[in-house]
Amino acid sequence: MKIVIAKTAGFCMGVRRAVEMVLDTNRRGDRPIYTYGPLIHNPQVLNIFKEKGISTLDDIPERGDGSILVRAHGVPPDAKKKLDQAGFEVIDATCPRVIKVQTIIRKHAEKGYASIIIGDRDHPEVVGLMGYSGGNGHVVNNIDDLKSLPEFEKAILVAQTTQNTNFFDQVVSWVEHGFPHYKIFNTICDSTEKRQKEVKRMAASVDALIVVGGYNSGNTKRLAEIAREAGKPVLHVETEADIETNELTGADCVGITAGASTPNWIIRRVYRKLETMPSKAKVAWRQAAFSAQRALLLTNIYIALGAGALCFACAKLQGARNVIPQILISMLYVQSMHILNHLMGRKADRFNDPERAEFYARNQVLLFILASFSGAAGLFTAYTLGVVPFFILLMMSFFGLSYNLRVIPGELVRKSGMKRLKDIPGSRTVLIALAWGFVTSLFPAFGASSEHFHMGTLAAFIWSFGLVFARTAFFEVLDMQGDRLVGKETIPILIGARRSLQWLKILLLFLAATVFLLSASGVFTSLGYGLAICPILMLLVILANEKEYMLPGIKMEFIMESTIILSGVVTLIWFCLHARC
Ligand code: SF4
Structure with missing residues (x-):
């Protein structure tokens, strides 16, 4: 099934601004927090606010305290005055338009x-x-x-x-x-005008339309009306759970649009649901390949393979030989840490990737055993290389495990308000990239035939760090709204999506040029010429997503992870060619 998402689908400027103002007020720790009337017409977002202790006031009490946010729709001026007189700190989130x-x-x-x-x-x-x-x-x-x-x-x-x-x-x-x-x-x-024009255009080119948004949202209802006027079957749904699989049987091309108060994580969930639906256009082998991709991603086996591939590439860039134990260590360590972090971070997955969250909830014991086994096997393999690699991996494992735990000492907590490493803004992206960088580029220098660290080791570390940083930050750009709701402060949240993507593109071009030049200058082996393709392909995935040729879902995640696996494939080809020489 071909799926297209309207460019204009999701939060408009005014709604995004209002939601961010509420979340910022919550993050500052102001208490209590109210919204005067429902902030936006979306029950899922309102439920999340409720879970965070942000309540809705429908009537103005005689006396009140705390902060109260005026919603994006605005209120009459005397309501604002009364809120003020009651003693609330009034935060006006009325849309500028x-x-x-x-x-x-x-x-x-x-x-x-x-x-x-x-x-x-x-x-x-x-x-x-x-x-x-x-x-x-x-x-x-x-x-x-x-x-x-x-x-x-x-x-x-x-x-x-x-x-x-x-x-x-x-x-x-x-x-x-x-x-x-x-x-x-x-x-x-x-924003409304563009949304309505786009739905008219879209209705002409698809077999059916899904309009996502609150059942009480006026602008969402109007989008559904406009689509119906175009004579196409229309489903108005609040979430992916409202889609009946048989309702779209026979549709080869489905369009998705959404109201101005629909968060993008709900649109993505709808997209993911459609992506997994059987379609008459999908031949059996494609369906099987898709299921395999999904299983490899959910179990983190594909990510582990990526770590192994990157370690192989970094080892050969440095000219190291006999690196099978190091490749195993990378795979086992990354597999173990990713599973454990997903087990502990299910809150954010609930919004961004509910299928993963459900998978982890269903199989938590098995996954915990798998993560522990992988971690122990990685440590054992590191021990076979020597005491130093063993202790380095042990420390990295402790560090990785402590990411979600309260490890910041009391004095620092008082000064910064941060209790865990994950509370440090932007820490997730940097720490994941550092962990991958260490394990894939530094370990090959232990016990392998190159036997020492040199310039190539440092350069391989930077290359591996950069590649994983770009991959992780790109996924964070896609997950921004869900991350924001659970209070995560990723780099894209700190500097904005547009700027993050600009920097990622520059970083990827830099990585491609660096690996090429370092090969030309002899710091790396000639493998570097071939490996320049990995950041370039990563860049193409980002551009394809920006142009909406590739939408966030299982396929795109698989392709992104494949750009890292590709480093191993390129290395294997290079290795076979050189072995023959
Ligand atoms: S006027 Fe309404 S639809 Fe337009 S940006 Fe503001 S809140 Fe959104």
């Missing part, structure tokens, strides 16, 4: 204009807008409503920001014809 409409209405109301608002009477945004109209606001939801209005001497016409553009156009032509002296402001947010 809604503020613009409020300002238009307020300024004209002060000059005696009546305000005609095209929208849903009970929608919170419209209720808020009415508060700025100075008692002379009129909501119209259809042409009949409009016809029933008296003629005003002075009036403005505005729209709820998520209004259907077709209906707005109809109203405008009616008003221009009958009341040319009314002032018209097209206040439909361009």
Whole structure:
């Protein structure tokens, strides 16, 4: 089944901003935290807020304390005043585009204009807008409503920001014809407009459409309506659990779009569910290959193979020989640490990768045994190389295990507020890359025939570190919204997705050029010429994702991990060619 995701699907600027403001307030430790009314129309996000102790207040109490956030839709000005008078610290998360409409209405109301608002009477945004109209606001939801209005001497016409553009156009032509002296402001947010235009275009090219978003979200319902008008089967779902597998039987191409308050981790979960659904277009071997990819990724066997491949490549870059134990150590260590970290980090996987979270919950005992066995086998193999490699691996294992534990001493906790290594902003990406770098590039220098560290060892470490850093940070860019919700502070969250991707592209070009030049200068063996392909392919995966040729799912994860496995394949070819010489 071909799956396309609308470019405009998911959080709009205003909703993203409001969610981030709530999470920032929560992170600062301000207590208690409330939102005045549901912050956004998405029950899944609201449940997460509840779990974090952020409650929704529907009525303003006489006395209150703590912080209260005004939602993206805005509220009437007297509600804001009352919240303030009750004693709350009011944090205004009203979307700047809604503020613009409020300002238009307020300024004209002060000059005696009546305000005609095209929208849903009970929608919170419209209720808020009415508060700025100075008692002379009129909501119209259809042409009949409009016809029933008296003629005003002075009036403005505005729209709820998520209004259907077709209906707005109809109203405008009616008003221009009958009341040319009314002032018209097209206040439909361009995010809504683009979303609606895209769903129309998409409906023409797919067999069925899935619209993801809260059942009570106005803009999501409107997207579903527009798609239905195009005559295509439409499923409006809140999460992937609402998709009935038989509902899409026979569809070879399915489009996914989502409302402005749908987080991207829910869209990804819907995508993943579709990706795993059988389709008539999928031949048996493809289905089997897909299931195998999924199993290799879930069990971390593929990642372990990647570590082995990278160790082989780093060893041969340095000219080391007889490195089978070192390859085994890399595989066993990475397998063990990844399983343990997933077992301890299921909270974030619940959003970003629920299938993995379920797999780990179902098989936790078996996986724990596998991780312990891999860890012990890795240590034993390191011991066969000598006491020093054994102790280094032992320390790395302790370090890896302590990542999720409270190991930061009390004094530092008081000063920084961080209890665990994982609380250090950006630590995850750096520590994973460091661990891979050590185990894949430094271990080959122990006990192998090269027998010592040299410039090539350091250069191989940088190369391996860089490659794993880029892979890990790229996955973190994809997981940003889910990570943010569970309070993780990854590098993309700290510096933003766009900047992270820019830096990753530069890093990958640097790695490709470095491995090439170091081979040319003799620091690395000639293998470096071939290995330049790995960062280049990683870069192509990132670009393909940016251009939406490749969407985040099992296939893309598999391809990304394959760029690391490729280092082993290239090394094997190089090795066979040189062995023959
Ligand atoms: S749809 Fe537009 S106006 Fe409404 S919250 Fe989003 S960005 Fe703001």
